[in-house]
Amino acid sequence: xxxxxxxxxxxxxxxxxxxxxxxxxxxxxxxxxxxxxxxxxxxxxxxxxxxxxxxxxxxxxxxxxxxxxxxxxxxxxxxxxxxxxxxxxxxxxxxxxxxxxxxxxxxxxxxxxxxxxxxxxxxxxxxxxxxxxxxxxxxxxxxxxxxxxxxxxxxxxxxxxxxxxxxxxxxxxxxxxxxxxxxxxxxxxxxxxxxxxxxxxxxxxxxxxxxxxxxxxxxxxxxxxxxxxxxxxxxxxxxxxxxxxxxxxxxxxxxxxxxxxxxxxxxxxxxxxxxxxxxxxxxxxxxxxxxxxxxxxxxxxxxxxxxxxxxxxxxxxxxxxxxxxxxxxxxxxxxxxxxxxxxxxxxxxxxxxxxxxxxxxxxxxxxxxxxxxxxxxxxxxxxxxxxxxxxxxxxxxxxxxxxxxxxxxxxxxxxxxxxxxxxxxxxxxxxxxxxxxxxxxxxxxxxxxxxxxxxxxxxxxxxxxxxxxxxxxxxxxxxxxxxxxxxxxxxxxxxxxxxxxxxxxxxxxxxxxxxxxxxxxxxxxxxxxxxxxxxxxxxxxxxxxxxxxxxxxxxxxxxxxxxxxxxxxxxxxxxxxxxxxxxxxxx
Numbered sequence: 001x002x003x004x005x006x007x008x009x010x011x012x013x014x015x016x017x018x019x020x021x022x023x024x025x026x027x028x029x030x031x032x033x034x035x036x037x038x039x040x041x042x043x044x045x046x047x048x049x050x051x052x053x054x055x056x057x058x059x060x061x062x063x064x065x066x067x068x069x070x071x072x073x074x075x076x077x078x079x080x081x082x083x084x085x086x087x088x089x090x091x092x093x094x095x096x097x098x099x100x101x102x103x104x105x106x107x108x109x110x111x112x113x114x115x116x117x118x119x120x121x122x123x124x125x126x127x128x129x130x131x132x133x134x135x136x137x138x139x140x141x142x143x144x145x146x147x148x149x150x151x152x153x154x155x156x157x158x159x160x161x162x163x164x165x166x167x168x169x170x171x172x173x174x175x176x177x178x179x180x181x182x183x184x185x186x187x188x189x190x191x192x193x194x195x196x197x198x199x200x201x202x203x204x205x206x207x208x209x210x211x212x213x214x215x216x217x218x219x220x221x222x223x224x225x226x227x228x229x230x231x232x233x234x235x236x237x238x239x240x241x242x243x244x245x246x247x248x249x250x251x252x253x254x255x256x257x258x259x260x261x262x263x264x265x266x267x268x269x270x271x272x273x274x275x276x277x278x279x280x281x282x283x284x285x286x287x288x289x290x291x292x293x294x295x296x297x298x299x300x301x302x303x304x305x306x307x308x309x310x311x312x313x314x315x316x317x318x319x320x321x322x323x324x325x326x327x328x329x330x331x332x333x334x335x336x337x338x339x340x341x342x343x344x345x346x347x348x349x350x351x352x353x354x355x356x357x358x359x360x361x362x363x364x365x366x367x368x369x370x371x372x373x374x375x376x377x378x379x380x381x382x383x384x385x386x387x388x389x390x391x392x393x394x395x396x397x398x399x400x401x402x403x404x405x406x407x408x409x410x411x412x413x414x415x416x417x418x419x420x421x422x423x424x425x426x427x428x429x430x431x432x433x434x435x436x437x438x439x440x441x442x443x444x445x446x447x448x449x450x451x452x453x454x455x456x457x458x459x460x461x462x463x464x465x466x467x468x469x470x471x472x473x474x475x476x477x478x479x480x481x482x483x484x485x486x487x488x489x490x491x492x493x494x495x496x497x498x499x500x501x502x503x504x505x506x507x508x509x510x511x512x513x514x515x516x517x518x519x520x521x522x523x524x525x526x527x528x529x530x531x532x533x534x535x536x537x538x539x540x541x542x543x544x545x546x547x548x549x550x551x552x553x554x555x556x557x558x559x560x561x562x563x564x565x566x567x568x569x570x571x572x573x574x575x576x577x578x579x580x581x582x583x584x585x586x587x
Contacts, residue, residue, distance in 0.1 A: 061117055061564060061565035061566060062562055062563060062564040062565065063563060063566075063575075064561050064562065064563040064570075064574070064575030064576070065561070065575060066561075067560035067561050067562075067577075067579070068560075070275075070276075070278035070560070070561050070575055070576075070577035071278065071577050071578070071579065071584060072275060072278050072279075072280075072577070072584070073278075073279070073280055073578070073583075073584030073585060074279055074280055074577070074578035074580070074583045074584040074585075075279065075280055075281045075282065075283050075583070076279050076281070076282045076283070076303055076559070076576065076578070077282075077283050077285055077301065077302050077303050078282060078283070078284060078285065078302055078303060078304055079284075079285055079287050079293045079296065079297070079302050079304075079305075080254060080255065080256065080284035080285060080286045080287070081287065081288060081290075081293065082098075082288070083251075083252060083253035083254035083286065084098050084099045084102060084250075084253035084254075084256070085098065085099065085253060086099060086235075086236040086237070086253065087099055087103065087235060087236060087237060087238055087239045087247070087250075087253075088232070088235040088236050089103060089104070089108075089218065089221060089223075089235070089239075090170065090171070090173075090174060090235065091174045091175070095459075095460065096218070097218070097476075099253075100217075100218035100219075100221070101217055101218060102256075103221065103239050103241070103247070104216075104217035104218045104221045105217055105568070105571040105572055105573075106243055106244070106245040106247075106258055106282075107149075107239045107240075107241040107243045107245055107246070107247050107258075108221035108222055108223065108239070108241035108242070108243045109124060109125050109146065109159075109221075109222050109241060109242045109243045109244075109265070110124050110125065110215065110217070110220050110221065110222065111123075111124060111125050111126040111141060111143070111164065111214070111215070111220060111222075112124050112125075112126050112129075112209060112214075112215055113211065113215050113217075113569055113572070114209050114210045114211060114215050114479070114480070114569075115566040115567055115569035116332075116382075116479055116480070116566060116567030116568075116569070117565050117566045117567065118566075121209045121215070122268070122269050122569070123268065123269045123270070124268060124269075125143050125144060125146055125159065125164075125222065125242075125265065126141050126142065126143055126144075127142050127143060127144040127267065127270075128141070128142040129141055129142075130142075135203075135204045135520070136201070136204055136205070136208065136520060137200060137201050137203070137204065138198065138199070138200050138201075139198070139199040139200075139201075139208070139214075140192070140196065140197075140198055141161075141164075141196065141197050141198075141199065142195055142196050143159070143161060143164065143195055143196075143197070144195075144265060144267055145158070145265065146158070146159040146242045146264075146265040147159060147242060147263045148163075148224050148240060148241065148242045149240050149241060149242065149246045149247075149261060150263075151238065151240050153224070153226045153227065154224035154226060154227070154240050156263065157224070159222065159224075159242050160194050160195075161191045161192065161193065161194055161195060161196055161197040162191050162194075162225055163222055163223070163224055163225050164189075164197055164222055165189050165190060165191050165197050166225040166228055167220075167221065167222050167223050167225075167228065168182065168186075168189045168219075168220065169189065170223075170228040170229070171218075171219040171220070171221075172186070175498070176497070176498065177498070178486055178487065178489060178497070178498060178499075178500050179486045179489045179497055180497075181205065181207075181208070181212070181213035181214060181216075182219060183495075183496075183497070184202075184492075184495060184497055185201050185202060185203070185205045185208070185213070186199065186200070186201055186202075186214075187200040187201055187202045188200050199214065203518060204518045204520055205517060205518060206516075206517055206518060206519055206520050206525050207480060207482040207517055210479065210480040210482060211478075211479035211480055211568065212478065212479065212480050212482045212483040212486070213482065217568065217571075221241065222241060222242060223240065223241060224240055224241075227240060242261075242264075242265070243261065243264070244260070244261055244264045244276065244277045244572070244574055245258035245259065245260065245261060245277070245281070245282065246258065246259050246260070246261045248281070250284075251286070254284075254286040255283075255284055255285065255286045256283075256284040257281065257282075257283055257284070258281050258282045258283075259280065259281040260277055260279065260280050260281055264276070264277070273574065276574040276575065277573060277574045277575075277576070278561065278574075278575065278576065278577040279573075279576060279577060279578070282573075285301070285302060287302075293305070294308075294312075297554070298316070298319065298320065300556070303555060303556050303559050304553070304554070304555045304556075304559065305553060305554050305555075306551070306552070306553045307326075307552040307553060307554065308552075309369055309371070309552065310328070310369070310371055310550075310552055312552070313326050313328070313552040313553075313554065316554055317554075322557065323556060323557055324554045324555065324556055324557060325554060325555055325556075325557050325559075326552070326553065326554040327552070327553065327554075327564075328371075328550050328551060328552045328553075329550070329551055329564075329565075330373065330380065330381045330548060330549075330550055330551075331379075331381060331477055331548050331549045331550065331551050332379055332381040332382070332477035332478060332479070332548070332567065333379070333474055333475055333476060333477035333548065333549075334375045334379040334474065334475050334545050334546070334547065334548045335363070335367070335375070335429070335433050335472070335473070335474050335475075335545070335546040335547050335548075336375075336472065336473065336474075336475060336543050336544060336545045336546060337354070337358065337422075337433075337437055337470060337471075337472045337543070337544045337546065338468070338470065338471050338472065338473075338501060338502055338542060338543050338544075339351060339354065339469070339470055339502060339542035339543075339544075340466060340468050340469055340470070340471075340502055340503060340542070341502055341503045341504050341505070341542060342469070342503075344412065344414055344415070345469075345542055347412045348539065348540045349408045349409070349411055349412040350408070350409060350412050350414055351540035351541075351542050352405075352408055352540040353404075353405040353406075353408035353409045353412070353414075353444065354405070354441065354446075354544070355397065355540060355544045356399070356400065356401045356402070356404055356405035356408070356444075357400070357402060357405045357440050357441050357443060357444040357446070358400065358437070358440055358544060358546060359400040359440050360374040360375075360398060360400075360546055360547055361374070361400075362436070362440070363433070363436050363440075363546050363547055364547050366432070366436050367429070367432050367433060367436060367547070367549075368547065368549045368550070371549060371550040371552075372547045372548060372549045372550055373547065373548055373550075374398055374546075374547055375545035375546055375547050375548050376394055376397065376398075376533055376537075376545060377484065377485065377488070377532075377533040377536045377537065377541075377545060378481050378484055378485070378529065378533055379475075379477075379478075379484060379545065379548050380548050381477075381548060382480075382481050382484075384526060385481045385526060385529045385530065385533075387530055387533060387534070391534070393533075393534040393537045393538060394533075394537070396537070397537040402443050402444055405444045406444050406445060409444065409445070409446075416445045416446070416447070417447075418447065419447045419448070419449045420441075420446060420447065420448055420449065420469055420470060421448075421449045421450075421451055421468070421469045421470065422434050422437060422438065422448055422449070422450050422451070422469075422470040422471065422472060423451045423453060423458060423462045423467075423468045423469075423470070423471045424450065424451070424452060424453070424458065424471060424472050424473065425452070425453060425454075425455045425458040425459065425473060426452050426453065426454060426455055426458075427455060427473075427474075429474050430472060430473045430474065431452060433472045433473075433474070433546070434450050434452075434472050435450070437472055438450055458471075458473075463501055464501075466499070466501055466502070466503055477568075479567050479568050481529055482517060485513045485516065485517075485529070485532055485533075485536075486513060487500055487501070487543060488500065488504065488506075488509050488513060488536055488541045488543065489509070489510050489513055489514075490504060490505030490506065490509075490510055491503075491505065501543075502542045502543060504541060504542050504543075506539055506541065508535055508539065509532075509535055509536055509539055509541055512528070512531060512532040512535040512536070513532050515528050515531075515532070516528035516529045516531075516532050557579075558578055558579045558580040558583065559576065559578060559579075560576070560577050560578070560579045561575040561576045561577045562575075562576060563575060
């Protein structure tokens with residue numbers, strides 16, 4: 001199978017030349033970012049703007065209502081850079097990311113979602129959550145009225161608590177990737193009555209509502225119970241949910257067409273949302289070539305675009321003027337170097353030395369043309385959980401010290417004659433990061449061999465099966481700080497929890513990460529997240545985060561009602577509308 005067959009272009013942001021990374025909560029497919037119209041983004045996170053002006057990164061938040069009442073109608077046209085492998089959101093493994101995220105933000109509904117800006121739970125299908133005990137070990141969830149899409153075998157019937165319960169249980173059947181809320185924290189989920197369900201947890205879990213847990217855009221998608229088992233043929237070709245978009249058609253995963261679900265629920269978080277989504281639909285236009293995708297935007301054939309760089313954004317403004325709105329925002333995704341826990345990397349002196357050879361400032365200049373920030377164990381976009389820049393552990397983590405690194409390697413009897421391999425995918429960003437790391441490690445006398453692999457092979461074998469000495473890549477833009485921390489947690493034979501990608505095991509790291517996750521007091525939890533990062537850095541845990549980029553994107557001025565500054569919450573795209581009479585009349 002090739003990259004397109006598995007839809008793994010999802011793992012590549014649609015950049016014309018220098019960067020290809022993950023974007024929004026959905027990697028790749030510029031289409032999904034564009035669906036959301038988070039500001040002026042398509043596959044970039046942007047903050048909005050106006051009159052063709054270039055806007056710097058900002059904390060400005062648009063809630064979707066800033067442009068006045070939405071006008072119904074019209075089809076949003078967005079680029080689709082890679083075909084989805086199928087419509088099936090159940091396994092195997094992490095290969096369901098592409099379709100799981102695409103359909104999770106469109107076809108399927110969820111109980112709730114937690115925007116990154118507030119951290120406050122936004123109720124979707126759920127209308128009430130009760131927590132009878134102080135530790136949050138039990139959740140009683142009441143759902144409102146909703147119906148499934150009018151497709152067999154659901155045929156537009158009502159959504160019940162049993163559908164929610166059985167959907168959660170079906171996702172729980174899939175093997176987890178490391179520590180998982182469904183497998184490791186949730187004790188049980190049961191039906192109380194048609195409109196009520198009960199979730200019980202094994203122990204307190206502060207992150208329970210977030211997108212890495214019971215608010216996952218993939219693993220808490222609600223499907224009709226009839227199709228959860230023994231309907232593989234249907235799941236491969238179609239998707240049936242109760243979300244705001246109905247999957248109308250696709251060409252083997254390409255040129256996907258979503259259409260408004262006219263019976264979508266009329267409430268959200270206590271508000272009346274009757275009439276949403278305002279658009280009639282979204283058309284994905286399959287364009288694999290990046291230059292062709294950019295040309296399609298400039299020609300008005302698509303409504304949104306992601307830009308290669310600040311300069312390309314500025315050039316677009318020069319060309320199109322007030323027709324476009326452009327902006328920029330700090331990405332939540334981040335570049336990293338992973339070391340596999342085998343000799344010599346099981347020696348913490350070697351790991352520490354390798355981190356000391358990384359020059360993050362130089363990497364930002366070479367890879368992002370200066371438009372980026374250095375990354376700690378928690379990416380910099382999660383501002384509340386950032387250590388102060390004068391924190392001694394962070395200063396040490398970020399300090400490049402070639403002479404000191406050589407001393408550490410010599411003390412560890414490091415074999416300078418041996419060649420060490422960095423495997424990386426053929427994504428441009430991953431390849432460029434590998435080249436930069438090879439040069440920087442070489443300054444310490446480390447001989448590095450680069451092995452570029454097809455994205456599918458790298459993803460399924462090298463990363464997923466831990467078959468590497470070293471590997472480097474750009475992580476997904478995780479919505480909360482829980483998952484970036486959990487990547488450092490080791491295996492647990494008693495529970496069957498699998499090992500992390502590095503096969504790294506450290507009891508102190510596990511304890512620090514779990515201490516933060518189980519701290520229900522918010523202020524105390526922030527401090528424990530900071531401390532967990534310190535422990536990770538002191539231990540030279542073998543995933544060294546390098547940087548996060550600043551992204552640039554644009555949309556045509558007639559695209560209104562964007563939701564910005566709220567992370568992937570904007571991907572639900574219920575308030576976007578077209579301020580153009582001709583376009584609104586399109587069926």
